[in-house]
Amino acid sequence: MATVVLLTVTGLGLGALYFLIASGLSLIWGLMRVLNFAHGAFFTIASYAAWTAGEALAGIPSLPLRWLAGLVAGVVAGALVAALTEVVLIRPLYRQQIGQVLVTVGLALAAVALVEGGFGSDPKQLALPAWMTATTTILGASIPNTRVLVIVVALAVLGVLLLFLQHTRYGLIVRAGVENRAMVSALGIDVERAFTLVFAIGGAAAGLAGVLGGAYYGTIDPVRGTALLIFAFIVVMIGGLGSITGSAIAAAVVGLLQQFLNFYAATGSGDFAVVLLLAGVLLVRPGGVAGSIT
Amino acid sequence: MNVRRSRAPRAVAVVGLAGVLVAMPWIHATIPGVFSSSLNSPGTLNLLALCFVFGGLALTYDLLFGFTGLLSFGHALYFATGVYTTAIALSRWHWTLWHALLLTAAVSVLLPLALGAICLRTRGIPFAMVTLAFAQAGSILVMQNPFGLTGGEEGLALGADALPAPLVGVVNTHNLYWVALAFLAFTYAVGWWVVHSPPGRVWQAIRENEGRVEVLGLNPYRYKLLAFVVSSLLASAAGVVYLLLQGGANPEVTTASFTLALLVMVVLGGVGTLWGAVLGGIIYQYLDFRLVALAGAPALQGLPSVLRLPLSEPLFILGALFVALVLFFPGGLGGVAKRA
Amino acid sequence: MSSGRVLLEARDLHVHLGESHILQGVSLVVREGGITGLLGRNGAGKTTTLRGMLGLVPRTGSVTLDGEELIGLPVHEVVRRGIGYVPEDRDVFASLTVAENLRLAERPGSALRYDLVYELFPEIKTRAAQKAGTLSGGQQQMLALSRALLNAGNRVLLIDEPTKGLAPLVVKHVADVLQRAAEVATILLVEQNLSVAHRLVRDVIVLDQGRVAYTGNVDALMGDAALARQYLGLAAVARGH
Numbered sequence: 001m002a003t004v005v006l007l008t009v010t011g012l013g014l015g016a017l018y019f020l021i022a023s024g025l026s027l028i029w030g031l032m033r034v035l036n037f038a039h040g041a042f043f044t045i046a047s048y049a050a051w052t053a054g055e056a057l058a059g060i061p062s063l064p065l066r067w068l069a070g071l072v073a074g075v076v077a078g079a080l081v082a083a084l085t086e087v088v089l090i091r092p093l094y095r096q097q098i099g100q101v102l103v104t105v106g107l108a109l110a111a112v113a114l115v116e117g118g119f120g121s122d123p124k125q126l127a128l129p130a131w132m133t134a135t136t137t138i139l140g141a142s143i144p145n146t147r148v149l150v151i152v153v154a155l156a157v158l159g160v161l162l163l164f165l166q167h168t169r170y171g172l173i174v175r176a177g178v179e180n181r182a183m184v185s186a187l188g189i190d191v192e193r194a195f196t197l198v199f200a201i202g203g204a205a206a207g208l209a210g211v212l213g214g215a216y217y218g219t220i221d222p223v224r225g226t227a228l229l230i231f232a233f234i235v236v237m238i239g240g241l242g243s244i245t246g247s248a249i250a251a252a253v254v255g256l257l258q259q260f261l262n263f264y265a266a267t268g269s270g271d272f273a274v275v276l277l278l279a280g281v282l283l284v285r286p287g288g289v290a291g292s293i294t
Numbered sequence: 295m296n297v298r299r300s301r302a303p304r305a306v307a308v309v310g311l312a313g314v315l316v317a318m319p320w321i322h323a324t325i326p327g328v329f330s331s332s333l334n335s336p337g338t339l340n341l342l343a344l345c346f347v348f349g350g351l352a353l354t355y356d357l358l359f360g361f362t363g364l365l366s367f368g369h370a371l372y373f374a375t376g377v378y379t380t381a382i383a384l385s386r387w388h389w390t391l392w393h394a395l396l397l398t399a400a401v402s403v404l405l406p407l408a409l410g411a412i413c414l415r416t417r418g419i420p421f422a423m424v425t426l427a428f429a430q431a432g433s434i435l436v437m438q439n440p441f442g443l444t445g446g447e448e449g450l451a452l453g454a455d456a457l458p459a460p461l462v463g464v465v466n467t468h469n470l471y472w473v474a475l476a477f478l479a480f481t482y483a484v485g486w487w488v489v490h491s492p493p494g495r496v497w498q499a500i501r502e503n504e505g506r507v508e509v510l511g512l513n514p515y516r517y518k519l520l521a522f523v524v525s526s527l528l529a530s531a532a533g534v535v536y537l538l539l540q541g542g543a544n545p546e547v548t549t550a551s552f553t554l555a556l557l558v559m560v561v562l563g564g565v566g567t568l569w570g571a572v573l574g575g576i577i578y579q580y581l582d583f584r585l586v587a588l589a590g591a592p593a594l595q596g597l598p599s600v601l602r603l604p605l606s607e608p609l610f611i612l613g614a615l616f617v618a619l620v621l622f623f624p625g626g627l628g629g630v631a632k633r634a
Numbered sequence: 635m636s637s638g639r640v641l642l643e644a645r646d647l648h649v650h651l652g653e654s655h656i657l658q659g660v661s662l663v664v665r666e667g668g669i670t671g672l673l674g675r676n677g678a679g680k681t682t683t684l685r686g687m688l689g690l691v692p693r694t695g696s697v698t699l700d701g702e703e704l705i706g707l708p709v710h711e712v713v714r715r716g717i718g719y720v721p722e723d724r725d726v727f728a729s730l731t732v733a734e735n736l737r738l739a740e741r742p743g744s745a746l747r748y749d750l751v752y753e754l755f756p757e758i759k760t761r762a763a764q765k766a767g768t769l770s771g772g773q774q775q776m777l778a779l780s781r782a783l784l785n786a787g788n789r790v791l792l793i794d795e796p797t798k799g800l801a802p803l804v805v806k807h808v809a810d811v812l813q814r815a816a817e818v819a820t821i822l823l824v825e826q827n828l829s830v831a832h833r834l835v836r837d838v839i840v841l842d843q844g845r846v847a848y849t850g851n852v853d854a855l856m857g858d859a860a861l862a863r864q865y866l867g868l869a870a871v872a873r874g875h
Contacts (some may be wrong), residue, residue, distance in 0.1 A: 001340065015592075029419075033419070035419045035422060035423065081529040089617065089621070092621060093620070093621070097418070097419065098365060098626075099620050099624060101365065101419065101422070102557070102616070102620045103469060103617050103620045103621065105554050105557060105558075105616070106558070106613045106614070106615075106616035106617035106620060107613065107617060108554075108612030108613070109551070109554060109558070109609050109610075109611070109612065109616065110610045110612075110613025110614045110616075110617065112609070112612075113607040113608070113609035113610035113613060114604060114607060114610050115604045116607065116609075117604065117606060117610060118603055134378070152330060154361060163477075226550065226551070230426060230427065230430045230550060233423045233426060233427065234423075234427050236423070237420065237423050237424065237427070241420065266438070266440075268434050268435070268437070268438035271430075271431070271434045272431055272434055272435065275427050275428060275430065275431035278427050278429075279412050279424075282412060282413075282415055282416060282424060283415065
């Protein structure tokens with residue numbers, strides 16, 4: 001029983017990281033039809049921004065404060081880099097879908113290489129508050145607190161995103177833009193500003209994942225973002241391209257499937273099963289589901 | 295009217311270049327700054343042979359992306375299929391080279407046929423994501439070292455007795471060089487033939503407008519699957535040559551980064567041109583090699599770290615170059631040449 | 635030709651889509667007040683003219699609103715100068731509610747005519763919480779017209795085939811609404827239903843194969859059977875007279 005509980009929480013924690021990455025991918029895809037390969041780089045950049053902030057504040061004795069400062073630094077870095085990416089690289093290639101994918105591919109390669117050059121390829125440790133390295137006993141299983149943290153944060157992000165989409169003017173613009181961008185601009189709305197905003201939100205969520213990933217895994221390294229990105233793509237595809245709630249559900253399913261199979265069957269079989277699940281979904285429902293974004 | 299005037303010198307140049315390439319192992323000359331040792335040294339021949347493999351591989355990718363308009367992020371899987379199937383048959387099961395090649399050929403047709411049939415149920419960007427997912431599954435499989443077959447992260451070295459003697463050892467590098475050159479020539483010939491064949495014309499029509507192909511009563515799905523299988527099969531052949539050159543398999547060839555590198559090669563050379571893709575592959579491989587050397591160069595050590603750090607990362611330079619190409623020269627080198 | 639002030643003007647408007655040259659130098663003026671009709675056979679370039687003036691398709695030439703050049707401005711800036719657009723297929727946002735569709739159309743800084751909209755279309759109010767995708771074709775058309783009418787700052791309304799595919803009773807309603815709308819804004823109307831066009835329109839511009847073929851008074855056009863047949867097809871003659 002304890003093992004099942006541990007695996008469940010760990011799987012959901014992994015799913016939470018997937019969701020934080022996938023939600024941004026989904027929003028960006030939904031509104032702009034851009035497949036953002038640089039999303040993993042946002043994750044990586046944010047985790048190193050958090051590490052750098054933590055190092056810079058080494059004089060502060062309070063670990064929670066340092067970690068929070070790192071969190072803010074990571075989220076801000078993710079949002080800024082993402083917004084910059086949209087303005088500088090994506091916008092000049094408006095209406096060139098392949099070109100837009102290609103620049104994000106180039107950016108992903110260059111950014112990860114640059115981080116590797118600047119910080120080395122060895123894993124680094126984020127300074128974590130004591131609470132995060134501790135465990136809590138739930139139903140007889142001792143669960144690392146970080147797992148619970150990522151799940152709670154991901155649920156909060158899901159809630160905030162849905163509130164944003166349902167109850168703000170920009171949320172309204174995003175939902176309408178997913179259906180018909182041209183008509184939104186024909187109503188006198190600057191859709192491009194919404195593009196930048198959506199990139200920034202996606203970057204912030206990926207940044208959050210980057211910082212929380214450092215806590216979840218205990219270390220950060222330059223390539224984890226790319227590895228997670230591939231599974232986030234799978235999550236987005238299974239959940240239905242452009243649907244936030246769909247991504248959340250798919251993220252949980254994928255995370256659980258991976259953890260349980262990797263534990264009870266052979267290592268790696270969980271990852272494999274996830275790809276098979278995607279294949280199955282495609283056979284039943286080719287092209288994914290367009291549907292509504294929420 | 296220019297045809298007669300311009301064709302003849304071009305033919306002479308092509309024949310001349312081919313002659314020089316074939317004769318390379320006998321040319322004891324140095325090109326300072328370009329190659330660090332003489333042309334017929336094993337080091338240079340090996341580098342050139344690798345360049346040829348990647349030139350051919352880039353061409354196979356261009357058949358898919360440039361000619362049929364299918365943006366795959368999983369081409370590495372089929373290259374790796376060639377590498378690993380042959381390597382496993384040779385060094386785990388101790389098959390002869392010919393038997394290993396027969397098996398590899400079979401796998402290299404069946405695997406893309408099965409996976410392509412699924413992936414091609416999607417179009418456009420979703421297709422890219424699905425091919426990426428399958429390639430990732432392949433990568434995971436290789437890394438997990440199932441039944442001790444793939445060697446996991448360590449890779450799989452070919453023993454000295456696994457291959458016929460003329461293909462083994464530094465002294466026989468010139469043979470491997472010829473194999474690679476022959477592979478490139480063969481791939482180019484097949485590529486040229488296939489894009490000028492009736493199915494190849496349908497591929498290009500699909501790239502331009504898939505709907506119109508459907509209206510003509512043709513089934514685009516079948517033609518896309520054919521393009522997928524042909525290009526994957528040729529990529530597997532590139533994998534076999536690569537395995538011979540490297541004397542072993544390493545899991546790096548299964549990764550998504552490897553496919554992305556292919557994409558860079560094709561865009562570098564010019565999407566939708568055969569020679570452009572080949573040139574892109576050659577230049578990429580050459581740059582990758584030389585930029586690694588540059589990273590360790592003493593001249594770089596004197597630079598301030600703002601400059602030194604990026605310059606000592608080959609992937610950063612290639613990635614940045616790629617971004618610049620997409621933004622400013624979407625036609626690649628081929629496009630630049632056409633405009634000039 | 636009536637003699638109001640020129641409000642909207644296109645000069646030498648060209649639009650290429652792929653390899654086809656859809657608009658081949660369209661020049662037209664829309665005078666302030668009333669409804670100007672933009673007529674022509676299918677494929678003559680009517681919709682593309684509207685879209686080209688808004689910047690929804692890449693175009694060259696000149697488009698001015700009240701003397702101000704619009705070419706070079708992004709679509710949303712063109713619209714903010716005071717143009718309302720009702721596209722051919724209504725293009726209401728199906729997954730948004732009726733109220734949300736209208737809220738999206740609200741332009742900051744522009745006075746809003748909710749009272750007019752609710753007066754013309756009481757259903758817009760009663761169905762506010764309904765998803766626009768579940769409305770009937772006629773109701774969607776009314777929502778699309780409401781979006782364009784909502785902003786008091788819209789001096790010109792570009793309305794593309796508002797009666798297309800609607801039941802005769804609804805067509806009459808829409809025509810009545812257009813007449814009311816013409817009291818608050820200048821309208822450039824694309825209309826295939828010639829009896830509706832004849833009833834509403836004062837000036838007409840006829841397009842033929844991407845060029846302006848006729849400009850003048852609607853009665854003069856409809857009165858001349860040969861002319862009407864040439865530009866508008868047999869239906870014009872059969873239905874009109």
